[in-house]
Amino acid sequence: xxxxxxxxxxxxxxxxxxxxxxxxxxxxxxxxxxxxxxxxxxxxxxxxxxxxxxxxxxxxxxxxxxxxxxxxxxxxxxxxxxxxxxxxxxxxxxxxxxxxxxxxxxxxxxxxxxxxxxxxxxxxxxxxxxxxxxxxxxxxxxxxxxxxxxxxxxxxxxxxxxxxxxxxxxxxxxxxxxxxxxxxxxxxxxxxxxxxxxxxxxxxxxxxxxxxxxxxxxxxxxxxxxxx
Numbered sequence: 001x002x003x004x005x006x007x008x009x010x011x012x013x014x015x016x017x018x019x020x021x022x023x024x025x026x027x028x029x030x031x032x033x034x035x036x037x038x039x040x041x042x043x044x045x046x047x048x049x050x051x052x053x054x055x056x057x058x059x060x061x062x063x064x065x066x067x068x069x070x071x072x073x074x075x076x077x078x079x080x081x082x083x084x085x086x087x088x089x090x091x092x093x094x095x096x097x098x099x100x101x102x103x104x105x106x107x108x109x110x111x112x113x114x115x116x117x118x119x120x121x122x123x124x125x126x127x128x129x130x131x132x133x134x135x136x137x138x139x140x141x142x143x144x145x146x147x148x149x150x151x152x153x154x155x156x157x158x159x160x161x162x163x164x165x166x167x168x169x170x171x172x173x174x175x176x177x178x179x180x181x182x183x184x185x186x187x188x189x190x191x192x193x194x195x196x197x198x199x200x201x202x203x204x205x206x207x208x209x210x211x212x213x214x215x216x217x218x219x220x221x222x223x224x225x226x227x228x
Contacts, residue, residue: 020216021209028208035204039196051189052107052118053099055182058084060171062133062178063140066164070157087132088179091125108189118184130178137168 021028058081065083069076089096089105096107113121144162172178 020212024208024212027212028205031208031211032201032204035200035207036197039200043191043193043196046191047110048188049190050109050112050186052109052112052184052186053104054106054118054122054184055102055104056085056088057103057180057182058088058178059176059180060084060130060133060168060178062087063137063161063165063168067161070160084133084178087129088125091129112186115184115186118186122181122184126177126179126181130172133168133178134172137165137172140165141169 061080062084065080065086068083069079085098089098092105092107095109096105098105112118140161144158144165
């Protein structure tokens with residue numbers, strides 16, 4: 001006697017599936033509305049965080065950074081820029097950081113100042129750094145000219161240091177700042193309103209569909225048990 005396989009009748013009928021969802025659209029809207037209200041409630045309670053960003057440009061490399069990079073044979077331009085940038089970050093404070101792929105400095109804060117206050121603070125930093133680097137270069141010149149003997153003055157390294165220091169002094173005294181900043185920009189970084197609202201809609205819809213499918217499965221099971 002050949003056993004005839006029993007058809008598997010638990011396969012999902014997409015037409016029936018979407019038809020069921022359409023019939024229960026009011027329930028889906030209800031779930032989504034509740035999820036949206038919860039998302040809006042979170043946005044009202046969450047503490048906003050802001051990101052301050054400002055572009056920068058290194059115009060003059062400090063004498064110290066030039067000497068360090070030349071001593072260790074590192075990539076000159078990149079190395080000197082990073083060395084001078086360390087001076088900039090030290091003046092700005094540990095809260096500031098540098099973006100890796102762009103010449104932009106950023107600050108994450110809960111209470112940003114006005115753009116005018118940031119602009120004034122950055123201008124003060126420009127002046128302070130230029131004065132510091134200028135004084136370092138002048139001190140280097142004084143050491144080379146007053147304290148080194150003729151034998152050392154004739155070496156290539158000392159000649160290079162002397163030339164670099166003179167270039168730094170000349171540039172800054174001619175009005176070139178060590179670093180120049182662009183216009184600061186303040187933007188809200190979190191919470192991300194659009195993302196949270198979209199996520200709320202998705203979560204609400206998923207829970208609604210799950211609720212409908214479970215309810216239908218229970219109802220169909222009861223109908224089969226009653227029929228048998």
